[in-house]
Amino acid sequence: xxxxxxxxxxxxxxxxxxxxxxxxxxxxxxxxxxxxxxxxxxxxxxxxxxxxxxxxxxxxxxxxxxxxxxxxxxxxxxxxxxxxxxxxxxxxxxxxxxxxxxxxxxxxxxxxxxxxxxxxxxxxxxxxxxxxxxxxxxxxxxxxxxxxxxxxxxxxxxxxxxxxxxxxxxxxxxxxxxxxxxxxxxxxxxxxxxxxxxxxxxxxxxxxxxxxxxxxxxxxxxxxxxxxxxxxxxxxxxxxxxxxxxxxxxxxxxxxxxxxxxxxxxxxxxxxxxxxxxxxxxxxxxxxxxxxxxxxxxxxxxxxxxxxxxxxxxxxxxxxxxxxxxxx
Amino acid sequence: xxxxxxxxxxxxxxxxxxxxxxxxxxxxxxxxxxxxxxxxxxxxxxxxxxxxxxxxxxxxxxxxxxxxxxxxxxxxxxxxxxxxxxxxxxxxxxxxxxxxxxxxxxxxxxxxxxxxxxxxxxxxxxxxxxxxxxxxxxxxxxxxxxxxxxxxxxxxxxxxxxxxxxxxxxxxxxxxxxxxxxxxxxxxxxxxxxxxxxxxxxxxxxxxxxxxxxxxxxxxxxxxxxxxxxxxxxxxxxxxxxxxxxxxxxxxxxxxxx
Numbered sequence: 001x002x003x004x005x006x007x008x009x010x011x012x013x014x015x016x017x018x019x020x021x022x023x024x025x026x027x028x029x030x031x032x033x034x035x036x037x038x039x040x041x042x043x044x045x046x047x048x049x050x051x052x053x054x055x056x057x058x059x060x061x062x063x064x065x066x067x068x069x070x071x072x073x074x075x076x077x078x079x080x081x082x083x084x085x086x087x088x089x090x091x092x093x094x095x096x097x098x099x100x101x102x103x104x105x106x107x108x109x110x111x112x113x114x115x116x117x118x119x120x121x122x123x124x125x126x127x128x129x130x131x132x133x134x135x136x137x138x139x140x141x142x143x144x145x146x147x148x149x150x151x152x153x154x155x156x157x158x159x160x161x162x163x164x165x166x167x168x169x170x171x172x173x174x175x176x177x178x179x180x181x182x183x184x185x186x187x188x189x190x191x192x193x194x195x196x197x198x199x200x201x202x203x204x205x206x207x208x209x210x211x212x213x214x215x216x217x218x219x220x221x222x223x224x225x226x227x228x229x230x231x232x233x234x235x236x237x238x239x240x241x242x243x244x245x246x247x248x249x250x251x252x253x254x255x256x257x258x259x260x261x262x263x264x265x266x267x268x269x270x271x272x273x274x275x276x277x278x279x280x281x282x283x284x285x286x287x288x289x290x291x292x293x294x295x296x297x298x299x300x301x302x303x304x305x306x307x308x309x310x311x312x313x314x315x316x317x318x319x320x321x322x323x324x325x326x327x328x
Numbered sequence: 329x330x331x332x333x334x335x336x337x338x339x340x341x342x343x344x345x346x347x348x349x350x351x352x353x354x355x356x357x358x359x360x361x362x363x364x365x366x367x368x369x370x371x372x373x374x375x376x377x378x379x380x381x382x383x384x385x386x387x388x389x390x391x392x393x394x395x396x397x398x399x400x401x402x403x404x405x406x407x408x409x410x411x412x413x414x415x416x417x418x419x420x421x422x423x424x425x426x427x428x429x430x431x432x433x434x435x436x437x438x439x440x441x442x443x444x445x446x447x448x449x450x451x452x453x454x455x456x457x458x459x460x461x462x463x464x465x466x467x468x469x470x471x472x473x474x475x476x477x478x479x480x481x482x483x484x485x486x487x488x489x490x491x492x493x494x495x496x497x498x499x500x501x502x503x504x505x506x507x508x509x510x511x512x513x514x515x516x517x518x519x520x521x522x523x524x525x526x527x528x529x530x531x532x533x534x535x536x537x538x539x540x541x542x543x544x545x546x547x548x549x550x551x552x553x554x555x556x557x558x559x560x561x562x563x564x565x566x567x568x569x570x571x572x573x574x575x576x577x578x579x580x581x582x583x584x585x586x
Contacts, residue, residue: 052480073486085477089499098495099485146485156484 002063002153002186003028004049009058011044011210018044019210021058031180031187033197035233036207042190045207046156049188051075062153073102078147082159084139086131092118092142093127099150117148137168144179154186161196173199194234198222206230228326231256237288240298241326247273247318254326261322262300264289264314266307272315273298277308291316342561349554356550368555376556378531379538382448383560386523386534387516389452390459394512395505397456398463403493405464406471407479417468424461432525439526446528454522459512466511470504471497510571514564535560 004026011019019041026032034042047053048060051072060067067075078099086095093114100110118124121141131139140160147155160176161169177200180187191197197204198218206213206221206229214221214230225231231239237259244255265272275293280302287302291314300316308314350364405413435454436445444450474497482492498505520536527533533541539556542549 047480050480050484052483071488072483073488077484079481079484081477081481083475083477085475085481087478087481087496089496102486102491102495146481150485 003030003061004154004186004188005061006045006048007059007061009045009048009055009060011041011048011053012056017210019048019055022207022210022212024205024212024215026186026188027202029184029186031189031200031202033189033191033201033204034207035191035194035197035204036213037192037233039209040207041210042192042207043158044210046079046158046188046190049075049154050077050079050156076150076152077154077156078150078152079156079158080143080147080160082162084131084143084163086139086142086146088131091128091130092123092134092145095131095142096127096145096149099146103150113149113151117145120148121145136164137172140164140172141175144176148179148183152185154188155183157187157189159191160189161193162191169196176200194236198234206233225256225324225326228254228256231324231326235259237299240296242296242298244325246294246296247323249323249325251325252328254328256324256326257318257322259288259299260286260301261319262298263317264291264300264302264306265317266314269315269317272317274313274315277310277312277314279310280306280308289314345554345561346558348550349558351551351554353549353551368551369559371552372555372559375530375533376535376538376559379533379535380559382532383517383534383536386448386451386455387513389448390455390516391509391512393452393456394459394463395509398460398508399467399498399501399505400493402464402467403471403497404489406468407492407497408489417464420461420464424458428458428521432521435522436525445526446532448532450526451516451519451523451534454526455516455519459515462515463508463512466508467501467504470501474500506571510567513567517560517564 004024006022006024009019009022010017022041022045024045034045036042044053048055049062051067051070051074054069062075062077087098090098096114096117097110100113105113114127115124118127121144123138123141123145126134126138126142131142134142140163143160157176161172164172173196176187180200189197189200198221201218203215203217204221205215208229214226216224221230222234225234225239228241231241235258239256239258240262241254241256244251244253247255247257249255268274273293275291275298277289278292278297279290281288281290287304287306289300289302289306289308291298291300293316298316347361349368350366351361352363352365352367355361355363404410405417431454439445439450439454442450444453478496478500479492482496483489487495518536519534520540523534523537524540527537535556539553539560542553542556
């Protein structure tokens with residue numbers, strides 16, 4: 001187990017810069033997610049920690065050791081890939097044994113660790129199967145197992161649930177959470193899925209175009225986003241971002257409020273914002289209404305008995321305490 | 329039975345060759361033989377067996393050398409980052425574009441200087457210069473087709489690039505290796521020009537040379553030539569039949585996403 005730290009790390013490719021002076025402290029035993037749209041540098045960050053790529057500048061540390069220039073083998077990290085990347089010619093046992101054989105562990109120890117990992121992940125019955133004979137979920141477990149047997153200092157997970165169908169994804173999410181709790185190891189998790197990041201992480205690092213936008217707990221990220229990008233990346237429906245003056249605030253900054261905090265009412269109210277209904281969306285638990293007001297569009301939450309048709313007039317209660325100020 | 333004419337077109341010459349080889353010498357002027365004989369095969373004799381052995385040695389040697397050198401080179405070109413990768417691949421292609429006849433004289437001088445003229449090793453080396461580019465291209469395209477994550481997984485699992493090659497990529501490349509081996513083998517087995525130019529001792533002749541030199545000043549032993557051709561073609565045809573599917577798969581590797 002170990003912390004991971006990146007100090008002023010940049011990585012340039014022929015196509016451009018993937019990371020620009022990224023500094024990030026990942027604590028020992030933490031589950032940290034790297035989140036952002038594709039091309040934000042999250043996978044590059046993982047590769048730099050793994051030693052699959054070397055930074056153009058800056059230092060990478062694992063524990064108290066600087067690992068720049070060290071091969072992946074010397075870094076004691078394990079990685080799980082979105083494509084699983086199981087060795088197709090080896091059976092499950094062979095896949096689990098491979099990293100240990102390369103590390104020249106004694107046979108008895110290898111067998112013991114495979115047994116433990118297989119038990120832990122519930123794949124003991126699959127040990128003599130080939131990867132092509134396994135379902136997506138089973139392959140994912142084997143891929144996790146291959147990381148697990150090594151007992152590495154750091155687990156690097158590159159969108160490990162990205163190839164699974166939604167039902168299985170939720171199940172494996174729970175599994176990962178359990179895994180992290182029991183192993184108490186450092187997990188660095190790359191995803192573009194905000195739900196995964198929110199539900200799994202101790203802290204989230206939001207990246208965009210190679211820069212760190214915000215680092216914080218899921219609650220902090222959600223409730224106190226520091227940039228418009230972070231605010232809009234998390235939450236569904238998407239947060240309302242408006243010029244501050246629309247809400248009667250001064251300054252050139254932006255004001256933002258999450259749709260669940262904006263309540264639509266059908267009667268005029270003193271401090272409420274008046275608008276015209278554009279669209280009503282029923283999602284089951286909630287009804288979301290898109291309202292045009294003061295030249296902007298807002299999404300707001302409607303009561304279950306909401307009955308105004310598009311084109312009708314409504315009023316929106318906007319609690320001042322819920323309004324976020326964002327740099328313009 | 330639409331296939332019959334096509335099959336006849338391709339197999340016709342081969343069948344005619346087979347028939348000729350079984351045709352009694354005395355009846356060659358007739359439109360068709362009255363009886364068939366194995367005499368032509370029996371008459372091939374020890375010198376032809378020697379030539380077959382030489383061919384086998386040269387072809388096998390070339391194949392082994394090409395695979396040994398080509399597989400790791402192709403892996404490096406496909407997977408590792410180094411300067412001049414595409415240049416290497418391009419240059420190897422350019423080399424294989426040389427018409428062999430243009431290289432006969434310089435190669436002859438080179439081999440003589442190296443003391444390899446009139447030896448089987450003196451054939452393996454020049455054959456390899458032609459077969460290696462083919463090996464490189466076939467295997468590189470195959471290694472490129474294997475998922476990138478596999479190499480990254482092997483690296484994170486602690487492999488050096490060499491270990492990743494030996495433990496992961498080589499076992500996965502067996503179909504491509506088999507294809508390449510057969511193609512290189514066929515090329516070396518059939519080669520005539522170099523074999524004729526670089527080897528003078530009768531005991532070191534390969535099959536194509538032996539067949540070409542069957543004809544004497546006053547004699548054209550067609551029956552024996554046919555028998556020798558059939559004998560030389562049979563192992564190749566058999567080999568190709570056995571690995572047919574793999575060859576096709578190997579040749580089209582990388583052409584389409586699977």
